[in-house]
Amino acid sequence: MKSMAPFFDQDHLALRAHVRAWVQANWDSLNGRVSDVEEEARRLVRLLGQSEILAYVIPKRFGGQREKVQARDICILREELGRASALTDAMFAMQALGSYPITLYGTEEQQKRYLPPIGKGVAIAAFALTEPDAGSDVSSLQTRAVRRGKEYYLTGVKRFISNAGIADSYVVFASTEPEKKGKGISAFVVEADDPGLIIREKTQLISPHSIGVIEFEECVVPENSLLGNQGEGLKVALGTLDVLRCTVGAAAVGFAQRALEEAIRYSQDRRQFGQALAEFEGIQFKLADMATELEAARLLVYQAAWTHDSGSEDPKQKSSMAKLFATEAAQRIIDQALQIHGGAGLVVGNIMERLYRDIRALRIYEGTSEIQKLVIARELLKKA
Ligand SMILES: Cc1cc2nc3c(=O)[nH]c(=O)nc-3n(C[C@H](O)[C@H](O)[C@H](O)COP(=O)(O)OP(=O)(O)OC[C@H]3O[C@@H](n4cnc5c(N)ncnc54)[C@H](O)[C@@H]3O)c2cc1C
Structure with missing residues (x-):
């Protein structure tokens, strides 16, 4: 992860190492079959609260980790959680989406009442x-x-x-x-x-x-x-979405990273025509395209998050570009990873079948891809 260092400080790298280790330690618990989605959603929020991961969505004064909530922290966390489980990512993201408007615009009284329990995972936000x-x-x-x-x-x-x-x-x-x-x-x-x-x-x-x-x-x-x-309700809504949009891109990067890892592993294990799939140039080209798109998506996401945190410019356009590109790229990467799995990728319960369903919503919620294009174009024309 050193190559991404320009956008990050040491504490971001430490956070990534910490959450990656946490995800690894909880892998089975995050990857189980979901029979009751609400019960599972509640369990995940409690788990995220106990692990102090949720403390990154609220400011320090109310029990959070940092003075100010950072887009880079949320991106790192969504990427790593998304690599393991879409529902875990969604539950984390919703605690951010349901609290950030209060962080931005709440009175002291509102912040004291709502933010601490959301950050501890004992209250659920919407x-x-x-x-x-x-x-x-x-x-x-x-x-x-x-x-x-x-x-x-x-x-x-x-x-x-x-x-x-x-x-x-x-x-x-x-x-x-x-x-x-x-x-x-x-x-x-x-x-x-x-x-x-x-x-x-x-x-x-x-x-x-x-x-x-x-x-x-x-x-x-x-x-x-x-x-x-x-x-000023639209200001509250759009001010929140302008920041959190790039974090949807981060979740997409996490899903796509998982798909790439699974595709590499499968292509090395599966043999046809007397050799591993990974030895065919046609498969290598797919893997190379997937990895390149993933890297580009990751860079756009990190750049957008850094733009927000550094306050160097209005993050709106970069946030929309990051969400647009990363979610569309992740859909293509997951589709190619499923293709590499052949029929096995379509079997219910297979990780590829799950990722193929999980990724679809990210191109729609918090502004569809078409709406991101409108935002980007509007900014371009405004500046011209
Ligand atoms: C998993 C998930 C979770 C969600 N969670 C929340 C939540 O917690 N809170 C919340 O408030 N909402 C939530 N949403 C709703 C989400 O934000 C909306 O679905 C989204 O904004 C699109 O609105 P719509 O579904 O009504 O589609 P529509 O706006 O009806 O759009 C339909 C299609 O037309 C296109 N379109 C619309 N306008 C234009 C245009 N001007 N130019 C070109 N194309 C256009 C769209 O891009 C889309 O392809 C969630 C959605 C999903 C899928």
Whole structure:
């Protein structure tokens, strides 16, 4: 990992060594068959909390590892966790996504209440932005929050919400002034037992993930649930996503690294026409292409994370490039790794079959590949 040193300090290299050793020690526990996804999700959050890995998603003042949360730490952790297990990565990532808006915009009181338990893995976090009619087009969201006295009343439906039904707190985006569209959206922290928060559906995806539909039926929250200023909800959401997007790329790098390792191993073991697959030039070319794409993806991810942490420039464009390239490249790498496994890669329970399903969501959540291209192009045209 020395070749990646320009983007990292000694403590990042130490963190990577630490998490890699932790993953190795817990390999079987992270790689088991998942029968009850919610139970497994809860177990993984507790495990990540006990190992102090979650302490990297919150600031030191609230029990975290560093004064400021770092994109590089989260990338290193997602890459190494993702190499072992998509669900472990997702549970780690959601603790970051559901807490970072509070780290960025929370009042002292909100930060004290929510961040320490999330960092210890004793509370589960969620982020509720997407709606049935507002996916990529977030500013058209329909959930309303109406202020009456010292309370807000939320009404609306959110779908594809990771941790719906197992989360203790949800950062929820709702319109307080619908006529202002995007500028009328506000963010709130809603607790699982706030009256009127109803879990409507647990949704099954192609890869194990705790996710569902939430409805707010006149869900009443105190005025101090407002996160940031009224009307600044999109700033809260996009400020969070601009940083965490590159970490989705890091998870993709972890998945692709696993696929490459499996493909190398299989191609050396499997013999056809009297020799190992790895001895055929056609297979070597595939491995070379996979490794090269992986290295390029890794560099874009590390560069984006470093750009955020160093504060040298707005990380938005680089974060989008990293997510776009790394997730698309990982899909191609995993597809080629499965091809090298032949029919064996399609058997249910085979690691390639699992990775093939696991990678797909990463090109969609936190902004689809098409939306990343729009972000990149917008930045290009703005600068021109
Ligand atoms: C595993 C998983 C976990 C998720 N977790 C969460 C969560 O915790 N919280 C949350 O709020 N959301 C979550 N989501 C939702 C996710 O962010 C949305 O699915 C995503 O933003 C896309 O929205 P959509 O599915 O409605 O697709 P749509 O926006 O309907 O897009 C459909 C297709 O049209 C394309 N498209 C849309 N607009 C344009 C355009 N202008 N130009 C070109 N193409 C376009 C898209 O790229 C896509 O290919 C999760 C999704 C998944 C799969």
